[in-house]
Amino acid sequence: MMRTFHFRTLLAGAAFAAMASPAFALDGADLLAKLNAAYATSGVTVSSSNVAVDGSTVTLEGAELKAAGSDKPINLGTVTMDGVEETGDGGYTIETVSFEDVDVSEPDTTVTAKDLAISGVSIPGKIVPGTLDSLMMYESVTTGPINVTAKGKEVFSMSGAEANLSRMDDDAGLEFDATLSDLKADLSSVEDPKTKDALNALGIQSLDGEVTMSGSWELASGKLSVDEYAFDFKDIGRLNLSLAFSGYTLDFLKNMQEALKTAEANPNKEEANAAMGMAMMGLVQQLTFNKASVTFEDASITKRLLDYAGKEQGVTGDQLAQSLKGMVPLMIAQLNMPDLQNQISAAVNTYLDDPKSLTISAQPKDPVPFPMIMGAAMGAPQTIPQVLGVSVTANAE
Helix, strand or coil, X not given: CHHHHHHHHHHHHHHHHHHHCHHHCCCHHHHHHHHHHHHHHHCEEEECCEEEEECCEEEEEEEEEEECCCCCCEEXXXXXXEEXXXXXXXXXXXXXXXXXXXXXXXXXXXXXXXXXXXXXXXXXXCCCCCCHHHCCECCEEEECCEEEXXXXXEEEEECEEEXXXXXXXXXXXXXXXXXXXXXXXXXXXXXXXXXHHHHHHHCCCEEEEEEEEEEEEECCCCCEEEEEEEEEECCCEEEEEEEEEECCCHHHHHHHHHHHHHHHHCCCHHHHHHHHHHXXXXXXXXXXXXXXXXXXXXXXXXXXXXXXXXXXXXXXXXXXXXXXHHHHHHXXXXXXXXXXXXXXXXXXXXXXXXXXXXXXXXXXXXXXXXXXXXXXXXXXXXXXXXXXXXXXXXXXX
């Protein structure tokens, strides 16, 4: 009976040892190969001098990232992937990808960045063209503090950054957002005397704010919508850009990367650049314009600018504002766009009287193919506002 017990124990131990043997370990080389296959659409290649596997942790040593069209790869150092699991289709999921802290010093300048990480990574086992399964996906990218010092003095910093990515229902596309938090820039060390005097007069010795972005991308139509791309700085204002165009499909990206690779392989750089320009011109014609807008919300900078510029001309800020009201119609009359001219004049008058917000938008009734826009620009530029549905407004609620 005792012998039977020992025999069973030995069998169990042997089975456990077999399961833990290298034959059942993660294949780091395969993971890297499939990572690059998923990255192919974006034209990025990741290489490593050594791939080490320890349980569910895969480490890329001496890692480098090279983008298509770039002559010099980016040194990533040691990249650690924790919580790696192989999926049923031969792909991989990774809980966290961690990077070494950045500490780069050049003469008089040092850049540091801490806690760089990507979480919720999924790498497809098989590339399925035209679907999200042809892409490497992630849930979030984060960084800790980033600092830049010049001549021993901190000139830029931010507390951190975060970017998030999520799939739409039925894998119809992606939604994304990003935030750069607590941006601070010290402008007191600006050396140009004229610029320094202007900044002092405007009361701007530093910048303090954040950058935010959000949008979506639809797989079938290739519609890329950037709903918000905002720069918001204390005591200055908030500038928000938005844009939407269609045709930015996976095929479009593939063709663009192939054009970049062809140009990169051509030793005659002048010829390569010319060919690249022609290729890009052809690709742009596949895009369709949907809408765009630029909005500035004032936070006291307009009045300070008027006061400063007025003082330079020997008048008050209010007097300069009144002068601008009269000059703007004369300046834009040369455009030969009566409807837009009236809108601009009305918006400028309203804004200068009470600076709150100013918006320039282009929203055609129907999406406009880029070739039509290019044709109008070359043949009848005065029709562009009608083609794109351009409007200018001020202090809109």
